[in-house]
Amino acid sequence: MQNEQNVTVIGDVHGCLPSLEKLLKLIPSDDRLIFIGDIINRGPQSLATLRLVRSFGDRATLILGNHEMHLLATAAGAGKANRRDTIDEILNAPDAPELIDWVRSQYLLYQWGDYTFVHGAIDPAWSLKKAKNLAHEVQQALRGDDWKEYLQEMYGKDLWDDELTGSARMRAILNGFTRIRFVDKKGVPDYKIKDAPGNTPKHLMPWFECPARKTKKDNVVFGHWSTLGLVMTEHVIALDTGCVWGGALTAVELPQRKVFQVKAPQYCDPFA
Numbered sequence: 001m002q003n004e005q006n007v008t009v010i011g012d013v014h015g016c017l018p019s020l021e022k023l024l025k026l027i028p029s030d031d032r033l034i035f036i037g038d039i040i041n042r043g044p045q046s047l048a049t050l051r052l053v054r055s056f057g058d059r060a061t062l063i064l065g066n067h068e069m070h071l072l073a074t075a076a077g078a079g080k081a082n083r084r085d086t087i088d089e090i091l092n093a094p095d096a097p098e099l100i101d102w103v104r105s106q107y108l109l110y111q112w113g114d115y116t117f118v119h120g121a122i123d124p125a126w127s128l129k130k131a132k133n134l135a136h137e138v139q140q141a142l143r144g145d146d147w148k149e150y151l152q153e154m155y156g157k158d159l160w161d162d163e164l165t166g167s168a169r170m171r172a173i174l175n176g177f178t179r180i181r182f183v184d185k186k187g188v189p190d191y192k193i194k195d196a197p198g199n200t201p202k203h204l205m206p207w208f209e210c211p212a213r214k215t216k217k218d219n220v221v222f223g224h225w226s227t228l229g230l231v232m233t234e235h236v237i238a239l240d241t242g243c244v245w246g247g248a249l250t251a252v253e254l255p256q257r258k259v260f261q262v263k264a265p266q267y268c269d270p271f272a
C-alpha cells in the first residue's frame with residue numbers, strides 16, 4: 001500500500017524561482033514535496049529558492065545534489081569556485097548558518113512508498129540495501145559536528161570499491177549518488193561524458209540501462225541529467241528537463257505519475 005498522501009517530486013530548479021513559483025501553483029497544496037536536488041546554483045535566485053524550500057518545513061524534503069554538496073564544501077572552506085557559481089549570495093546571507101545547517105540535515109537517498117529518490121544515480125554495483133547504508137553513512141557525517149572536516153577533500157573522480165576508506169570512500173559514495181551518467185556494461189562509471197545518449201562511445205550506456213545494475217527492479221527517481229529530458233519507464237523516472245538552460249521545470253505526482261511542467265526562460269548558456 002502507498003501512503004495516503006500523494007508526493008510530488010520536483011526536478012532541478014537551479015535558482016529559477018519564478019519557474020518554481022509557477023510550477024507550485026499547479027501542484028495540489030496537500031501534496032508532500034520532494035526536491036530532487038540542485039535547487040541552487042547557475043540560476044539567478046539561489047538564496048530565495050533555498051529559503052522558500054526550507055520554509056515548507058515538514059512538507060518538503062531535499063535530495064542533496066552535486067550543487068548542494070558544492071555549497072556545503074564551500075561553506076566548509078573546501079570549495080573550488082567555478083566561474084558560473086551563483087552561491088555567494090547564500091554564503092553571505094545573514095541566515096547562512098541556518099540555511100547550511102538545514103541543507104546538511106537533508107538526504108542523499110530518500111524513500112517513499114515503493115519509490116527511491118536520488119539526485120543523479122545509484123551506482124550500479126550497489127543493491128538498494130547497500131545504497132541506503134552508504135547514504136546513511138554520509139548523511140550521519142554531514143549532520144555531525146565534524147562535517148566541515150569530513151568535506152575537506154570532496155572533489156575527485158573516485159570509483160566505488162568495497163575496500164575504500166576515508167575521503168576516497170566519501171567521494172566514491174557522493175559520486176555514485178550525484179554524478180554518474182554513463183557506465184560500461186559492467187556498471188563502471190565514466191565521469192567525462194555528459195551528452196545525451198546517442199553521441200557517446202559505443203561501450204557506454206546510461207547507468208539505468210546497465211544490465212548488471214543491482215537496483216534494476218527497484219523504482220528509482222532522479223534528476224541531474226538535463227540533456228536526457230523526461231524519462232518514465234516501468235522502474236525509472238528522470239525529471240531534469242533543463243529549466244536553467246531554457247528548457248522546462250518538471251514535476252511528477254506519485255503514485256499516479258501525473259506530470260506538471262512549466263516552460264522556463266533561459267538563464268544559462270550551455271555553450272558559454
Ligand SMILES: [Mn+2]
Nearest residue numbers: 038065066224
Ligand atoms: Mn546535478
